[in-house]
Amino acid sequence: MKRRANLLIKGDYNPCPELPNEINLSSFVSHRHDSKSAKKLISFDKSKIENVSEWQIKAREKLIELMSYDRSLIKVNEKYKKQLPSIKGVKRLRYYLEGFDGNDIPVTLLWSDKVNIHSILICLAGSASGVHLLWGESLMPSDPDRLLMGADVGLQAVENGFLAVCIEQRCFGEREERELKPRSSARCVDSFMHSLLIGRTLIGENVTDVSTVISWLETYSLPAEVTNRKNVWLYGHSTGGTHAVYSAAVDERIKGVIASGCISPITESLLKRRNPEGDAILPGFLKWFEYHDLVCLCAPKPFIAIGGKKDHIFPDPEMLKVIKKASQVYKVFNAENNIHVITGHEGHRMYTEEMWHIVKNYVPKITR
Numbered sequence: 001m002k003r004r005a006n007l008l009i010k011g012d013y014n015p016c017p018e019l020p021n022e023i024n025l026s027s028f029v030s031h032r033h034d035s036k037s038a039k040k041l042i043s044f045d046k047s048k049i050e051n052v053s054e055w056q057i058k059a060r061e062k063l064i065e066l067m068s069y070d071r072s073l074i075k076v077n078e079k080y081k082k083q084l085p086s087i088k089g090v091k092r093l094r095y096y097l098e099g100f101d102g103n104d105i106p107v108t109l110l111w112s113d114k115v116n117i118h119s120i121l122i123c124l125a126g127s128a129s130g131v132h133l134l135w136g137e138s139l140m141p142s143d144p145d146r147l148l149m150g151a152d153v154g155l156q157a158v159e160n161g162f163l164a165v166c167i168e169q170r171c172f173g174e175r176e177e178r179e180l181k182p183r184s185s186a187r188c189v190d191s192f193m194h195s196l197l198i199g200r201t202l203i204g205e206n207v208t209d210v211s212t213v214i215s216w217l218e219t220y221s222l223p224a225e226v227t228n229r230k231n232v233w234l235y236g237h238s239t240g241g242t243h244a245v246y247s248a249a250v251d252e253r254i255k256g257v258i259a260s261g262c263i264s265p266i267t268e269s270l271l272k273r274r275n276p277e278g279d280a281i282l283p284g285f286l287k288w289f290e291y292h293d294l295v296c297l298c299a300p301k302p303f304i305a306i307g308g309k310k311d312h313i314f315p316d317p318e319m320l321k322v323i324k325k326a327s328q329v330y331k332v333f334n335a336e337n338n339i340h341v342i343t344g345h346e347g348h349r350m351y352t353e354e355m356w357h358i359v360k361n362y363v364p365k366i367t368r
Contacts, residue, residue: 035267038286044296044329052299052332060297062288064250067204071251073100074212076219084108087135090158091223097216101200105209106174107216110135110154110164111223118364119231121162122213123154124240126261127277130173134166150350153235160356161366162233163226167213169240170206171279192278203246203282210234210247214254230255231363237261237350238313242280249297256302256362258355261348263305264318265291273313295326300335302362306355310347319343 024030042059049055064070077098084092090110097105108131111117125131129140134154138144143151150156154164168174171188184190192202214232222229233256236244241262248257266286275281295303303326307319323341330339340358344351 032267032271035271035286040286040288040290042288043290043293044325046328052329056297056299059289059293060250063246063294063297066201066282066284066288067207067246067250068200069204069207069211069250070100071208071211071215074208074215075100076212076216078216078220079104087137088155089114090135090155092135095216097212100208100212101205103170103175103205105212106131106168107213108135108154108166108168109223110158110166111225112158113223113225115161115225115366117163117223117226118161118228118366119163119233120165120217120226120229121157122165122167122210122232122234123157124167124169124210124234124236124243125151125172126236126238126240127279128172128238130176131166131168132173134164150352151237153237153350153352156352156356157235160359161363163222165213165217167209169243170202170209171277172239186276186278188277188279192281196283201282202279203243206243207247207250210243211251211253214251233258233359235260238348239279245294245298246282248301248303249294254301256304256359257298258304258306258359260306260350260355261308261311262314263291263295263307263322264314265322268318269314292322292325295322295339296329299326299329300333300338302338302340303330304340304342304355304358306342306344306351308344308347308349308351310345313348316343 042062075098078095079098080096082094084094090112092108092110094108097107099105123134125133128146129143132139133146133151136147136152136155154166157164171191176187177183180190195202232254234244234248234254235258237260241259244257245259248254270280305319305323307314307316309316327339330336342351342354
């Protein structure tokens with residue numbers, strides 16, 4: 001009865017005896033304390049760094065090491081091709097590319113044959129039901145609500161003159177784990193743990209998938225309407241946004257990045273809340289970096305940071321702190337106009353209308 005009452009009133013029950021206040025038995029408390037004193041050995045400090053380009057090289061090398069990212073392992077091999085029905089006048093073609101580790105990568109191309117395609121936008125969905133949201137398809141009960149919030153970014157990209165390249169990320173949609181039985185209720189945690197056991201990271205694996213797709217795009221015969229295959233941009237929301245930022249930080253072939261619902265100092269986001277998935281965790285990161293360093297590594301390429309005033313996962317004030325620090329590096333490159341912030345009026349969602357207003361400044365006008 002006592003346990004039930006405590007659970008009802010306090011949401012918790014501790015049967016252990018009370019201890020003096022100076023006794024701490026919480027890993028959360030000790031981790032929070034230690035994170036504030038973490039040295040962040042390569043983190044950008046304008047007062048101590050004379051050559052920003054040299055810092056970027058050094059920092060990128062360390063980040064690649066932490067992620068266990070190795071572009072030399074990439075294989076450019078189409079294993080299966082599938083023509084899909086057009087949707088809302090948009091053509092669709094799906095490929096399954098060979099993954100560097102045998103985990104194959106579903107990639108869906110979206111384009112219109114009514115316009116000259118000036119650029120490529122690689123699209124990464126958030127922690128949702130799968131990549132199908134990017135072309136406006138509803139397969140799961142939560143999908144209609146997400147589509148009302150603008151999740152069909154692939155279709156929007158086509159409307160704005162892009163070839164949309166939609167990647168199914170590991171652990172989501174078609175790539176959700178189905179061979180492991182039983183498996184954890186959190187979709188990513190098993191892959192996260194198993195990757196660590198073999199000396200890799202889930203972030204590194206997802207980033208390598210993005211680089212694999214870019215390498216494939218460099219050699220694949222694209223639709224005739226594509227006029228520029230080298231102007232490759234990257235969009236991601238939430239989990240996809242995290243992967244987009246890490247990818248743009250290490251793969252210099254990416255010409256611009258749009259990061260939505262994913263930006264905050266690690267100490268003010270991941271270290272202040274539960275993380276049942278593990279998908280955003282890079283072991284050892286705070287020993288060397290903070291989140292603004294990832295954005296600094298993207299400079300001077302265009303970087304569009306998007307968040308919501310009421311975002312409970314990545315609070316808007318924290319996003320602004322990250323961008324303020326990263327702007328110092330953009331200023332060194334005389335590229336202050338290449339770093340942008342969009343703050344929507346709601347919570348953790350897409351704000352695509354505002355996003356396209358900025359993107360249009362970097363790409364040619366559509367010709368039909």
